[in-house]
Amino acid sequence: MRTYTIALAGNPNTGKSTLFNTLTGLRQHTGNWAGKTVLMAEGEFTYGKSAFRMIDLPGTYSLYSNSADEEVARDYIIFEQPDVTIVVLDATSLERNLNLALQVLEMTSRVVVCVNLIDEAKKRGVQIDLQIISQRLGVPCVAISARNKIGIDTLMEQVEKVASGEISPEPVQIPYSxxxxxxxxxxxxxxxxxxxxxxxxxxxxxxxxxxxxxxxxxxxxxxxxxxxxxxxxxxxxxxxxxx
Structure with missing residues (x-):
């Protein structure tokens, strides 16, 4: 069975850790990142014919190394080069959350965007067009509710396809001056x-x-x-x- 590594990135309070717990269950352990006081959470699970090792990166608003949490998240994505980075967004605060997503897309193409709390968004009358988001970002985009276990299978199907190379995302390149x-x-x-x-x-x-x-x-x-x-x-x- 092939084993893939997944990094889980996102702003604080997006439900990232809830997704981590939903997928890994009791097969997880915590510690500190080497040389840091930042907490590290790691877990394992299987889906379909693949095994996955998931790293729950510290919740951050950016990856510009303004704090130890940001440095840890940045260094893991750049140097460890996970097979897939899932960027968890809050469906009720997409505009704010997309800042981190765009930063991750500059670092790696192997990304799946996960729009969490979709049930909360619906309660507030927020409608999200996943197809347009996916087209504009150039990566797969899936809506879920980690807490209620909605959309988890769809998410993992996309993650497995990106990890295996069946899908090769082409992230948008942000133009500068x-x-x-x-x-x-x-x-x-x-x-x-x-x-x-x-x-x-x-x-x-x-x-x-x-x-x-x-x-x-x-x-x-x-x-x-x-x-x-x-x-x-x-x-x-x-x-x-x-x-």
Whole structure:
């Protein structure tokens, strides 16, 4: 039986942990992330002909390394490269929740968007067009109620298809200003030459331009090799990444 790894991402209070508990049941354990005081929850379950290992990432509003929780979630998606990242959204607060979803889509294409609390949305008269959301984001989008176990099978069908490669999502690429796009194009070949093609060069370029010191530190620790200079245009002096 093939085993796939799933990362579960989402804002706080979206029902992410409820979904985690629904899928993993008693087959889960908790601890701390290495070197962090941030809680880590991991569980296992089977669906169809596949086995899954699920990591419940800390609930965050962004992945811009402004806190230990954000760094943990960011580093797991980038460095561990799960087979699928499920981004859990609150159906009653889609606009706010989509910010995190778009950030994840810049980091990995293997994403399934899960719109949770769909029953609460219906009670409030909120109508959600999953097909339009899926088309605009470029990834599968499924509506569920984790608490009432509605839509779980549909969710897992999409997750299994993405994990196995039956579906290859093509996430929307967020356009930035002309100046930023030009700098990204300059940086991408340098990043690819330095780090290879394993990591998303466009996303790393954007983070370098934003002066993300935490990401640089994580890259150095992962690569454990000498550093090389990369120009950080935002503040006008050299920055470094791992070679």
């Amino acid at each position: 002309k100046e930023i796009e030009e700098k990204v194009k300059e940086l991408q070949p340098i990043i690819a030459q330095t780090l290879g093609t394993r990591f998303p060069t466009r996303w790393i370029a954007l983070r370098l331009l934003d002066g993300d010191e935490s990401l640089l530190k994580s890259l150095r620790e992962r690569m454990q090799e000498p550093t090389v200079p990369v120009q950080r245009e935002r503040i006008g002096h050299e920055q470094t990444i791992c070679h």
